[in-house]
Amino acid sequence: MKHTLETNGRGGVRVAWQEKPTPGQVFTDLFGDEVVFDEIGPAGMILCTRKSDGIQQAHMPHELTPSNAGIER
Secondary structure, three states: OEEEEEEOOOOOEEEEEEEOOOOOEEEEOOOOOEEEEEEEOHHHOEEEEEOOOOOEEEEOHHHOEEEEEEEOO
């Protein structure tokens, strides 16, 4: 996952991706929940589905750590 953060004059932040996560890749979020990568969403945020309850969430890249679980099929 390689990216840079871009800001505009009003303080808005956008993630510019050089290397995107792999579809189905599993991450651990800041709360210790495992989430599965779905797609890149608005402003370049990472859209993931939480494994425990199926809720989709948007995350900034620094909020996620690659999990040892690998890729879900």
